[in-house]
Amino acid sequence: MTQMPSVQISRRFFRVWQRNFSVYRQNWKISFIPPLLEPLFYLLAFGVGLSALVGDIQYKGNEISYVRFIAPALIAINIMYNAFFENTYGSFVRMYYQKTFDAMMATPLSVEEIITGEIIWGATKSVIATAIMMAVISLFGLIRYPQGLLIIPLALLGGIAFGSVGMFITGITTHIELFNLPIFLFITPMFLFSGTFFPIENLPLWAQHLADFLPLTHLVNLTRSLSSGLLEASMLWALGYFLVFCIIFFPLAVHRMHRRLIK
Amino acid sequence: MKNVIEAKHLRKIFGDFVAVDDISFEVLPGECFGILGPNGAGKTSTIRMLYGFSPMTGGILKVFGLPMPGCFRAVKARTGVCQQENNLDPDLTVIQNLEVFARYFDIPKAPAREKAENLLKFMALDHRREAKAIELSGGMKRRLVLARALINEPELLILDEPTTGLDPQSRHQVWDRLEALRGKGLSILLTTHYMDEASRLCDRLMIMDHGRVLVQGRPVDLIRKYAGHDIIEIVEPADVLKAHVRTQNLEYEDLGHRLIIYIHESGDRLYHEISDRYCTEGCIMRMATLEDVFLRLTGRELRE
Incomplete structure (x- = not known):
């Protein structure tokens, strides 16, 4: 009979978050650059280069410019990327190469707290990136305030959702190269087909239904509505979707990592 | 005073591999206790259970009188662990x-x-x-x-191979510090491959192999009991010498190219006899060490 201590999560997970923040502060000047420059590149390429071909886009009965259409999607994509990459590559490096989790497990921290701290940290990176991107995008007048400010807490929720999936994948991945697989099968299709660069309605009906299952679709809808200053009842559905997503994947991630770390 | 560690019939099984097979030992307050054994003997599995890293398959384990793994937080708050790998934040x-x-x-x-x-x-x-x-x-x-x-x-320091891979100067520096800590009354549990390290640091130790405890005791007592007082080693022994040794009622090991004789009292008389009559070189007498005990008990074949 194997004796296991019961699942233990206390506020101590914050210590793990703090550790990651301490390391982040060492390299913050570099970490700041991508979310600062990326929206500029995209807005330049799509706003100047592509929008001449595309023209305006029909969004909820209004004609809006192509730049206004994609700017909120860029934020949503970054929420997904930051948390997902932090809790796959970042967490994997800490777990597998640096043995950071092993060191933590020799202290009063529990595995559950370590994983919770990691996921909340991944979500924090989504929030940091979101705030920087919003500052840049706001310079072009593409976000309406104060509704737009709600994108910040949304980034935390979205970050927890995508970070939990990432952490779950980390829990079953044996080699760092294998992360290419979920990126190719899960992240890239979402990047392209979640109503990011063209309206979902342009897809065939079956693909529209498929896209409705993707978390990024809902995140894009939310950031787009909030950027346009809209607050509608349908947004509650998207929020509910994310809550359910987190309720499923967060415990699953913790459970998987528990199995992986405790031998 | 209460024992710092009390392990009774501890077992750890991974799938169908028995890593730790019913071992019992205790660590007393203020002592340095060593766990020795070849690779795969179960040393690391044992100490991982001690600091709550891995759940036990069976047995009873108490640290500071608290049951593990139930009280893992309280135990870990009072324990310092130095794992095998240098898992620092680079x-x-x-x-x-x-x-x-x-x-x-x-x-x-x-x-x-x-x-x-x-x-x-x-x-x-x-x-x-x-x-x-x-x-x-x-x-x-x-x-x-x-x-x-x-x-x-911490009141208890757990060290998993603290000096593996270090140069002699660094090893001695680590040993100095560990001795200073022991002097302050810290209880220490360490695993090691190095017999000189164990002899120098450990008050008591146990030698493990295949998940079981072979022997347990003070280093000097173990040496006296299992390797004797003096050792005579002969390189490339002549057949006549081997024949002579066989008739003498001696404890010896014949490794082919090397003959090792374990002598429980002083070996002077025998050494002179052998070196005068059978070999002029390649014959030495030395004090018995923990390494002799270790190799005698765990065998000489490679563990890979």
């Missing part, structure tokens, strides 16, 4: 490594800083306090891991 500086670790134990900032500075002095690392951990030499990394294990002022 991006952080030396002092930050200690401060970040202090937070895991909920030590407030000011006392953490003070403890960290003291430990860096104790480990002779204060001149590198602002260096990144990744820039340190192997010996310095090891000392930093050791300093980190002491940040919570």
